[in-house]
Amino acid sequence: MKKVLYVEDSPESRLLVSRILTAHGYRVIEVEDGLSAIQRAQEEVPDLILMDINIPGMDGFEVTTRLRSIPALKNVPIVALTASAVMEGDRERTLVAGCDGYLQKPVDVDRLPQQVREFIEGKKEVVEREEEPVYLREYSQRLVARLEEKISELQRANEQLQALDRLKSDFLSTVSHELRTPLTAIKGYTQLLMDRRAGPLTDMQAECLNVIAENTEIVIRRVNDILFLQESNVILPVRVPLSLRDVVIQIVDAMRERAQKAGIEFVLDIPPDLPPILGDVEALKLLFLHLLDNAIKFSPYGGQVTITLRDRGTEIWGEVSDTGIGIAPEYHERIFERFFQVDSSTTRAYGGAGLGLAISRKILEAHGGRIGVLRSAPGQGSTFYFSIPKG
Numbered sequence: 001m002k003k004v005l006y007v008e009d010s011p012e013s014r015l016l017v018s019r020i021l022t023a024h025g026y027r028v029i030e031v032e033d034g035l036s037a038i039q040r041a042q043e044e045v046p047d048l049i050l051m052d053i054n055i056p057g058m059d060g061f062e063v064t065t066r067l068r069s070i071p072a073l074k075n076v077p078i079v080a081l082t083a084s085a086v087m088e089g090d091r092e093r094t095l096v097a098g099c100d101g102y103l104q105k106p107v108d109v110d111r112l113p114q115q116v117r118e119f120i121e122g123k124k125e126v127v128e129r130e131e132e133p134v135y136l137r138e139y140s141q142r143l144v145a146r147l148e149e150k151i152s153e154l155q156r157a158n159e160q161l162q163a164l165d166r167l168k169s170d171f172l173s174t175v176s177h178e179l180r181t182p183l184t185a186i187k188g189y190t191q192l193l194m195d196r197r198a199g200p201l202t203d204m205q206a207e208c209l210n211v212i213a214e215n216t217e218i219v220i221r222r223v224n225d226i227l228f229l230q231e232s233n234v235i236l237p238v239r240v241p242l243s244l245r246d247v248v249i250q251i252v253d254a255m256r257e258r259a260q261k262a263g264i265e266f267v268l269d270i271p272p273d274l275p276p277i278l279g280d281v282e283a284l285k286l287l288f289l290h291l292l293d294n295a296i297k298f299s300p301y302g303g304q305v306t307i308t309l310r311d312r313g314t315e316i317w318g319e320v321s322d323t324g325i326g327i328a329p330e331y332h333e334r335i336f337e338r339f340f341q342v343d344s345s346t347t348r349a350y351g352g353a354g355l356g357l358a359i360s361r362k363i364l365e366a367h368g369g370r371i372g373v374l375r376s377a378p379g380q381g382s383t384f385y386f387s388i389p390k391g
Helices: 009-022 033-046 060-068 090-097 111-122 132-194 203-231 244-261 281-297 346-352 355-364
Strands: 005-007 027-031 048-051 076-083 100-103 238-244 263-268 277-279 304-312 315-322 371-374 382-389
Touching: 005 009, 005 033, 005 100, 009 111, 027 033, 027 203, 033 048, 033 060, 048 060, 048 111, 060 076, 076 111, 076 315, 090 100, 100 111, 132 203, 203 355, 238 244, 238 281, 244 263, 244 304, 277 281, 277 382, 281 304, 281 315, 281 382, 355 371, 355 382
Parallel strands: 005 027, 005 048, 048 076, 076 100, 263 304
Antiparallel strands: 238 277, 304 315, 315 382, 371 382
């Protein structure tokens, strides 16, 4: 069965032509825009392409030119079926663009199947030789004008996106700064109550205050994360000689209680003679805080988190491995984007705002290092690697 790809944005026209050709034994593949036409043509390699010229996005001229550049479609006849060929020179412009012929709307119901068969069998219309250079030059000028128009549209769209991104950044920064003051007060007064400086507490009251304190810390961390991302582009790390081993041990000790509640065991594989590096202490604490937070969050009860550090000449190589839910390969790079979550169910089940790994990458890049997924697959845990130059 011969295949005909019909490119037409009018549903009524698609229905009519499809019915006519299907009744005569053709398989009709319908698409309504230029990009879809290019994709389906490569997938199907039809015996003939019927092309409306006035379609949205890339018009029929541009689609035809693109199709002619694809080796597999080089010999597929393309026939313009359009109402646009009503002015003098329209036929020639259609042929110069790469069409083998044109048929004018409204279609002749009785003749269309025969016309399609003739083009499939090799019929080809041509422009008179003396006229061809004129129409080729005109077509080239038209393509340049269209390209210029599209570039202008992209530039305007890019400027709008940049403006929106600045507005979003300013909004996040302003809101985060505004939240810091009341959060500090909530944290301070909660601690006063928990220390019983405002009077004795019942067991129920103490338990409630503990929940308030824990959730306040979570909100404060989120606010600090947002501010860090907003300010990290303009604030350079303050580098001093430090022991990365000591930084890791300090963060592990700070998170040990949480890990125990989650049934997670920390395993440290760090040589005692690991050489020092030049780095920003607070930023590197934040790095390990987020890496270990993720490892704990996504690991089941009874899991294990292993932190490995090694001296590799000019840099320190590190790995953080967990026995958690793992990450599909297609997300290994995207998880480092701000606010990215693999799916909404993960957010609901595990919490988080999708900022930890974006912050980790920012910190390491500011130190001249790098971070990525060494290995991970669904149900098989994850191992993140990172490197930090010593100097």
